[in-house]
Amino acid sequence: NAGVTQTPKFQVLKTGQSMTLQCAQDMNHEYMSWYRQDPGMGLRLIHYSVGAGITDQGEVPNGYNVSRSTTEDFPLRLLSAAPSQTSVYFCASSFDGFGYTFGSGTRLTVV
Amino acid sequence: AQKITQTQPGMFVQEKEAVTLDCTYDTSDPSYGLFWYKQPSSGEMIFLIYQGSYDQQNATEGRYSLNFQKARKSANLVISASQLGDSAMYFCAMRVDNAGNMLTFGGGTRLMVKP
Numbered sequence: 177n178a179g180v181t182q183t184p185k186f187q188v189l190k191t192g193q194s195m196t197l198q199c200a201q202d203m204n205h206e207y208m209s210w211y212r213q214d215p216g217m218g219l220r221l222i223h224y225s226v227g228a229g230i231t232d233q234g235e236v237p238n239g240y241n242v243s244r245s246t247t248e249d250f251p252l253r254l255l256s257a258a259p260s261q262t263s264v265y266f267c268a269s270s271f272d273g274f275g276y277t278f279g280s281g282t283r284l285t286v287v
Numbered sequence: 288a289q290k291i292t293q294t295q296p297g298m299f300v301q302e303k304e305a306v307t308l309d310c311t312y313d314t315s316d317p318s319y320g321l322f323w324y325k326q327p328s329s330g331e332m333i334f335l336i337y338q339g340s341y342d343q344q345n346a347t348e349g350r351y352s353l354n355f356q357k358a359r360k361s362a363n364l365v366i367s368a369s370q371l372g373d374s375a376m377y378f379c380a381m382r383v384d385n386a387g388n389m390l391t392f393g394g395g396t397r398l399m400v401k402p
Binding site for chain 1 (some may be wrong): 388390
């Protein structure tokens with residue numbers, strides 16, 4: 177049982193490049209979400225999904241896209257990377273909103 | 288909108304003593320849940336304890352307890368008998384049931400345990 181798997185663990189991008197952060201869970205959780213954590217701060221919600229085919233914006237959605245074509249996968253796309261998107265990105269999933277499993281994070285640096 | 292406030296950026300505690308980490312929250316929704324997470328220097332998010340808004344008793348999990356004062360909108364984490372391994376960032380978070388079941392986090396408190 178792998179839980180929530182995020183890839184890659186580290187990534188360096190140049191300004192203007194695009195990329196996709198992958199998130200997969202094998203627990204059949206309906207709820208999935210993406211957060212970013214800037215240095216010395218708490219996590220902020222980027223986008224979330226309450227089931228396959230359903231996504232919605234969180235607190236800081238600008239510059240990011242998501243899709244949820246399957247229950248297992250919830251990729252986060254950076255459209256045109258900017259230095260302000262340098263952060264640690266966490267994916268989380270939940271069965272019922274009472275317990276959340278977090279991935280190990282992706283550390284992204286945009287230069 | 289929901290908001291979580293942690294007013295202690297950093298705290299020291301002597302090993303084997305108890306420590307309280309403060310958390311206040313703001314929501315107009317009557318149904319919500321409060322969480323505490325630990326983030327060690329390795330970066331992973333570790334779930335510690337959960338309190339539902341309708342729970343009658345304060346939650347406890349081993350050395351962790353949550354001092355839930357609903358009228359004051361506070362949900363302080365109490366760690367008893369601190370250990371060196373408790374040194375980490377601690378985050379308070381809230382889930383509001385009518386807001387997509389997603390979490391809103393506070394800014395965190397860095398706890399440092401002194402030997």
